[in-house]
Amino acid sequence: MSIYLYRWGKFAFRRKWIVLPVWLLFFLILGGLGATLQKPMTDDFSMPNLPSERATDILDKHFPGMSEAFAFDAVTGTYVVGAPAGQKLTDPQNRAALDGLIAAIEKLDIVDKSKPIVDPITATEEMGCLTAQPDPSTCSAAPLNVLNKTAPDTVAFFSVPFTIKEFADITADDRHAAYNAGDAARSAGLTVEISGSIAMEQEMPSGKSELIGMAVALVVMIVAFGAIVAAFVPIITAIVGLGAATSLIFLSTSVLTVPSFTTFLASMIGIALSIDYALFIVSRYKHELHVQDSPEEAAGTALGTAGSAVVFAGLTVIIALVGLSIVGVKFLTFMGLGGAVAAAFAVLTAITLMPALLGAFGKALFKPKLPLIAQHDPEDDNVVTNGTRVARVIAKFPAITMILAIALLGLLAAPALNLNLGLPGDDSMPKTSTVRKAYDLRTEGFGEGSNGVLQIAVDLSDTPVDQRPAALNALSEQLRSYPDMDLVTEPQMSEDGAGALINGIPKTGPNAQSTKDLVQSARDAEPALHEQYNMSYGITGTTAIYADIDHVLLSKIVPYMAIVAGAAFVLLILVFRSILVPLTAALGFLLSMAATFGATVLIFQEGKFDLIKDPHPLVSFLPIMLIGLVFGLAMDYQVFLVTRMREEFVHGASPTEAVIKGYHHGARVVTSAAIIMISVFGSFLLESDVTAKSMGFALAVGVALDAFVVRMVLIPALLVLLGKWAWWIPKWLDRIVPDIDVEGTRVRDIQAERRAIAPPQG
Known part of the structure; x- marks a missing residue:
């Protein structure tokens, strides 16, 4: 792959006035089609095959039309x-x-x-x-x-x-x-x-979130590049990439029913990844300018090395997002697909548009230089940077730094044991809204459970007519026997006499765990009542549906992680040609995820530090979304940082020296990329929607912990402790795994051969 990207990078740099107009034409056509053919998006959060559908079927059978409510x-x-x-x-x-x-x-x-x-x-x-x-x-x-x-x-x-x-x-x-x-x-x-x-x-x-994210990204890149013009190049690719992805999503509404939340996730992913990937390639290009014969050669080399890492980093994100479709929930599937489209365009703009932009800006790219920032090239091997100093400390005390990192993550993870999930309901609306005021007024008058009434639909078709009153009485008494049930109404009989509807009012609200347990207890009682009276029933209503959705989403986390992690593990074996590096990458991710859940529970569910005035259970789909997104981003940083370490190891450095040199070259770009991600995600705290707030916070914290604690402390410490075994791969596996050459060895071989034939002048 590195050879193809190297050649394309040189071509796009040289033929920039062909590549740029083609991109502009493509962008305008796609945008025009999206704007012209766009249809309204929907807010359908339905799930198929929920247990509450059983009640709906009974209502349709005995109370025609009632289930529509x-x-x-x-x-x-x-x-x-x-x-x-x-x-x-x-x-x-x-x-x-x-x-x-x-x-x-x-x-x-x-x-x-x-x-x-x-x-x-x-x-x-x-x-x-x-x-x-x-x-x-x-x-x-x-x-x-x-x-x-x-x-x-x-x-x-x-x-x-x-x-x-x-x-x-x-x-x-x-x-x-x-x-x-x-x-x-x-x-x-x-x-x-x-x-x-x-x-x-x-x-x-x-x-506002996108604008703030862009502004912070611009400042970070000015510092990273030490120049103003270069900082705008990733912004350009981000605008083009996100615009193209959004236009494609809008275009898809002409043939598909697309949930409205799709564009929210796409904007999050599109901005952050586009900027990150462009930042990675431009940083490598800046370094290659000092060691290559020409800017064109520097662009080709940057794309052949950093561009290869971007492709595989993007693939991990796409795998994680597309994998959301296995949950079987329409809005999650489309959110994942929308994010995957944005990630794909982030990669596409980075490896196709970026080299043409580098050629277009030419010598003006890294001008004007900022005197207090651009004092030296941070990637110069002869310069001791802060990244180098941190790497040396980690290399000197690997066991201590590993233990401290694990202890910190474990401490933050502790509150996750109290995790409580729910769906955004009336209680999660702003306190100034009429919906929230209605919820609070109803709670004041009748208790919080009145906002989440259980509808128990009873089918008495197989129950003898003379036993139906006794059957309904037995069910009512069973429901009243639960300590968390506040009130049970008298059965309302259907016109055919073979169906009944009973309302049960819990003592607690729809998202309370005790209410969900009540629903499960009431369902568990059905077999005994069915055996005695040949009676069947189902439970629906807001509370029951919330409980069903929580159960479905939680039950999908393990298979989702297994599929996504398995696919990414194979991908990382291709990248690193190692078993232990992908394994430690996955284990580190589990630690950062646990810590992220703990921090989010602490702030949004328990309301610590008064950062959130109205704490609530976390939204049900947050865990699986968070896992998918942060896993993809975590593997990004793993690829960005550790591929450079492998590159140094392959070129002859000792295992410890390879970690230090790779850290030296990759620390600034990973730090910059993480700060940009944190800024983009964290800015969603300014949104009024509680779901957007909690998701933005969780993503920002997840990126911060995974980038700065796991990828930049824990993983380097483990690699030092493992030594050469970190890069071990069984011989039989080494023979069958294709060599994709992320480190660009073949590119350097071609360059060495060309220099040997025709050494550069002057």
Whole structure:
């Protein structure tokens, strides 16, 4: 590979005015097609084959149409109403205001007039049935949209049916109309808030994160290159690479249903990788300018060596991201594919566009030089840099530095034992939003569990008619027996008499572990009840769906890591021609991941140091996304740093000296690349969306720990301790593994032969 990249690098450098217009034309065509053919993205977070689907099937069988309310893209809306302080909703003036609210809602064009809104006060006063132990002799079936424990006092809520088909069809005017319907009631003193998808607004990234990441990257590269012009070259490749990747994603919406979160991940990956890869190649080019015969030769050599490492580093990222498809979750699959597209374009721009840009800027690339920064070439073997000093300390005390690194990571990993996962729900919305206010008001009135009601759909088709009451009573008593169950309603029978629906209200919220355990306990009780009464049931609702998704995602982590790590391990064997180097790379990653989870739990879940004012469980798909992304990036740094160490070892240095020299050459570029990554990811903390915040933080911490603790401390220490055995490979494996020559040995052989034939002049 190094030979092909070497030749292409020279060609692109020499024929820059051919390569650059071709790239520009390609970029404009792709961008134009993406903008013209783009279709709206969706927010479908559905998963196939969840246990909660069993309840949906029963509802479809006995309660036709009712299951539509539990679809991920269903349009739902619940109004939560609070009385003024010191008053009750049943007071005449408040009763009148509530009646006016319902009348105003019913007048909205987006409300389904065929399904009357159930007045929460009247319905509950008539039945008084939703108590912990209802009296079956006086209680009729409770309506599905009323969940008050007792007669309404200060808080009530009711559901509203809408005519809008899907969440994606909701417009800003629809949201405003639904909210403004409560203005008269608010003027009368009532508190009126709305939950449900009718009040949800999809917050796309503001763009501030990308700009901040770019700005920090520019400063870092000015310091790394010691010149201003060179710092803009990686920015150019990042803009082109991300623009092309985003355009391709937009173009794909014309034939595929693409989740909206796809572009968020692509922007994260595209900016960071494009800049990192360009930084790596330009740094090598700067060094080669001092040792090669011409700038063209320097460009070819930089691409043949650093470019080869970029290709394989990019492949590890692409493998990790494409591997997300094995989870079987649509939005994760598309997020992974979107990130993989961005990573592919980052590699493509680095190895095709970059050498042409180097040729276009020519001698002006490293000008003007900054006097306080560009005092010497950091890659000059005769210069002692900070990287050299750190490497020498590690080489002198390898065991101590290894133990300290492991101890630090272990200490940070400890909080990960308390990891709790959940999905972004009403409780994760900003406290100023109407959705969050509705959640808090409902919690105040009826307990947090009222926000995550369990719907138990019962199938009595195979139960004898005379045993059905006893079967339902047994199920209800079983549900009431759980200490974490706050309330169980009387069964609502279907018209055919062979189905029933029971509502269960947990004591805790949808994302609480105790609630998830409650769902599992209720499901575990089914076999015994089925054996006794031949009755079947399923559990759905927000809480049950959250628990199902958590279980699915967690169950996929091990096979996902096995597949991705296995593929990357084989790839790294090709790169390093070693068994122990890829193995230590993977083990180091496990340590950095554990520490990253611990730090994220500490800040976002436990709320330590008051960095997050509203701590919550971590989003369910964060662990598997974090593993995929950071694994790919970790292998990037492994390739960047350790390929240079192998290059020195192959060219005759002792194992310890190879580590020191490789560290000397690679430390600055890896440090710069990591700082850029941390800045890009960390800037997403400025987003208002809690998912973006937590993901940005976790990625930033993951990169910091893996780059600065694992790759730049732990791995060099291990390589020194292993000595020549670090580069050992069984002879039988050495014979079958193709020599891809990442270190550019063949390039140097060609250059040596050419110099021997025609030595350079002057």
